[in-house]
Amino acid sequence: MNPHTIKVACSNCNLRELCMPLGLTDAQIQRIDEVVATRRKIKRGGTLFRNGEAFTSLYAIRTGFFKTCVATEDGRDQVTGFQMAGEVIGLDGIVNDRHTCDAIALEDAEVCVMPFDRIEELSREVTALQSHVHKIMSREIVREHGVMLLLGSMRAEERLAAFLLNLVQRLHARGFSQSELVLRMTREEIGSYLGLKLETVSRTFSKFVEDGIVEVRQRHVRILSTDALKRIVNNQQACH
Known part of the structure; x- marks a missing residue:
């Protein structure tokens, strides 16, 4: 055995x-x-x-x-x-x-x-x-x-927002926080999954931080506004 x-x-x-x-x-x-x-x-x-x-x-x-x-x-x-x-x-x-x-x-x-x-x-x-x-x-x-x-129709912000929402929802089902998560994967791996370049992932994270939607400390992500992320995902038809 x-x-x-x-x-x-x-x-x-x-x-x-x-x-x-x-x-x-x-x-x-x-x-x-x-x-x-x-x-x-x-x-x-x-x-x-x-x-x-x-x-x-x-x-x-x-x-x-x-x-x-x-x-x-x-x-x-x-x-x-x-x-x-x-x-x-x-x-x-x-x-x-x-x-x-x-x-x-x-x-x-x-x-x-x-x-x-x-x-x-x-x-x-x-x-x-x-x-x-x-x-x-x-x-x-x-x-x-x-x-x-996700890969067919969404812009970078929509992809990353959808990814974070999905992850936190799955973690919440396991009894974890609805607003805090530790990313076990690298930015590069997130990019590979979402069809985005590493720089785009980093830039999008930075934009979310600037907009007060998330806080990021290395791999720790705290979602400050779930609603803002949902609005980004649901707002696909907004002008580019």
Whole structure:
């Protein structure tokens, strides 16, 4: 057995509501406990899975933060998403039984390993689990669609505002502050995800600071006006 794997139980995990269906019986939870047999620790900068690797499991992030990325033809890394505790990662592998991106830890992280064949097997018995997996996949599709819209039609300010609002909303669902966040990713990684140059990201942050919308201390961001960020996002049609 891999030394990085430890026996785990969903039944006593504080993130259970985020990555497991609600309303399960104790017996059903016990069955899921048996499927989610192990945890893996990934050091900051370490890889959970790579593009082209065989797909065997989904991973529920227990602690830490990840980015997914693909190498572009000219060798650059294109960031395709950021994932945090309570979210499920690895769905990209379901289609062709191979992963289509790299998943890299942005800080020391721990994931619960959920072998996909066992999940499928159990889904046939526990219908709540099946619809939950579908819900997670659907949420991914909606999120990707949102990113496409973001990159297709928004100016730099709108992209960054939408990104900050989305991040703080996801963190808030995990019990964190609605107005303060620590960015686990670099400005460059944010730029890669939002289709913006590093200088543009820095300049846009500075503009938000000047306008009194956010306070920034290195990676600490405090949102002073959520409404102002929402107005920027909703004001897409304003003159450029």
